[in-house]
Amino acid sequence: MPAQGCGQRLKKSVESRPMESAIEVHGLSKSYRHHSVLVGLNCQIESGAALGLLGANGSGKTTLLKILLGLIPADSGDIKIFVENPRDLSIPARNKISYVPQTTNQFSWLSGRAMLKYLSAFYPSFDRNYADELSDRWKLSLRTPISVLSPGQQQRLSIVRALATRPELLILDEPIASLDPATRIAVVDELIRLRNQQSLTLLFSSHITADLERLCTDFAILAKGRIAALGPIAAFRQLIRTRFEGDETTIALLPFEGCRYVRKTREGERMVLAEESETDRIRSKLPQSVRATVETSDLEMTFSEWMQ
Numbered sequence: 001m002p003a004q005g006c007g008q009r010l011k012k013s014v015e016s017r018p019m020e021s022a023i024e025v026h027g028l029s030k031s032y033r034h035h036s037v038l039v040g041l042n043c044q045i046e047s048g049a050a051l052g053l054l055g056a057n058g059s060g061k062t063t064l065l066k067i068l069l070g071l072i073p074a075d076s077g078d079i080k081i082f083v084e085n086p087r088d089l090s091i092p093a094r095n096k097i098s099y100v101p102q103t104t105n106q107f108s109w110l111s112g113r114a115m116l117k118y119l120s121a122f123y124p125s126f127d128r129n130y131a132d133e134l135s136d137r138w139k140l141s142l143r144t145p146i147s148v149l150s151p152g153q154q155q156r157l158s159i160v161r162a163l164a165t166r167p168e169l170l171i172l173d174e175p176i177a178s179l180d181p182a183t184r185i186a187v188v189d190e191l192i193r194l195r196n197q198q199s200l201t202l203l204f205s206s207h208i209t210a211d212l213e214r215l216c217t218d219f220a221i222l223a224k225g226r227i228a229a230l231g232p233i234a235a236f237r238q239l240i241r242t243r244f245e246g247d248e249t250t251i252a253l254l255p256f257e258g259c260r261y262v263r264k265t266r267e268g269e270r271m272v273l274a275e276e277s278e279t280d281r282i283r284s285k286l287p288q289s290v291r292a293t294v295e296t297s298d299l300e301m302t303f304s305e306w307m308q
Helices: 063-068 110-118 128-137 151-164 181-197 207-215 233-237 276-284 298-304
Strands: 021-032 035-046 048-054 076-081 097-100 169-173 200-206 218-223 226-232 240-245 261-266 269-274 290-294
Touching: 021 063, 021 200, 021 298, 035 063, 035 226, 048 063, 048 207, 048 226, 063 076, 063 110, 063 200, 097 151, 110 128, 110 151, 128 151, 151 169, 181 207, 200 207, 207 298, 218 233, 218 298, 226 233, 233 298, 240 276, 240 298, 261 298, 269 276, 269 298, 276 290
Parallel strands: 048 200, 048 218, 097 169, 169 200
Antiparallel strands: 021 035, 021 076, 218 226, 240 269, 240 290, 261 269
């Protein structure tokens, strides 16, 4: 059963910021060889928001991000980044955006310093001093050829490159999975600091829920080609996971309307996500033949229900 009441407009996190959208998506669809990856997807993210994007492997997260960046075309739909088509962005709009891909693809024959110097020519706002400071803090050698750096060091360099452009929109696709725990925490801390200091819109795809929970104000879950759930972290924290067990005929007639999510785990069993008031309402009407068990839950377990 699809989620109920999932708004698809993500509001700005600071009330004083102007009401404008960094990203608008309407009816986005994309297929590969007759396999639908994104199906009529809708989403709107206002400037200044910090959105954590979650989804199972193969759910289309990377495809969505690449379409938003104009790296691959959509089959259909209307997409706007800073009110412009991502496939035809103006130079000023491009200069506002930075991207950290899942796998780094940098100039392997250059040193980190030479690569940063080269890229700085394309971004008027490129902050060389900030790049040096971050590299020093994160123990990244800029003199070493990129090809010699470990995967984790290359990912640090990719993040340094992205942040040094001083972007207004930062899109990250699993950027910290290859980092050690200390560096992961340092990167998240830096992103939090930047968001507190400037207007930075963040779209962060990751499987590491704890990092997203620290950094993001809102979450979106991508499932079956659509945004299955979207909302502030507080709304997800209020959801209770309850397992209902009994005869299938009886279970099928239970009043699950109003629940955020209902999954048929097997015949005669349902896993339900609902707020406490909805959970209590259903449990108050249970026949004696049905057993309800409140399951231990955290945000990661809650999110995983939409990924089944």
